[in-house]
Amino acid sequence: MKYLYSSLLSLSVLAINPVVVAEGSMRAETAHQYPAEFIQDYNQECIQTSVGEGLDEIEARRLCDCTISEFQRQHSLEEFKQLTAASATDKEAETALIEVGQFCFEQILYEQ
Secondary structure, X not given: OOOHHHHHHHHHHOOOOOOOOOOOOOOOOOOOOOOHHHHHHHHHHHHHHHHHOOOXXXXXXXXXXXXXXXXXXXXXXXXXXXXXHHXXXXXXXXXXXXXXXXXXXXXXXXXX
């Protein structure tokens, strides 16, 4: 898991688009449900990127599942896409992405 933090940063350069969330609490309930195909594409790219950064496949899956779940909890698909576009030039958006990644990293780290 020593490369997990690098993978968190690499989430912002996934082939499907950089990913962003606005600041807010990490809630347990799902507020929005993204289309299954979107989630599948996100996870495929995320896992591939994370494994390329040094995570094993199980850790990569857990990280990617956690991040997409957090994005769904916090944003509609349209909001998610708008925030994704903003992350390329907006430092706050990039920081928000890293915060979700850190949250998920902690979830994975402390579950073991």
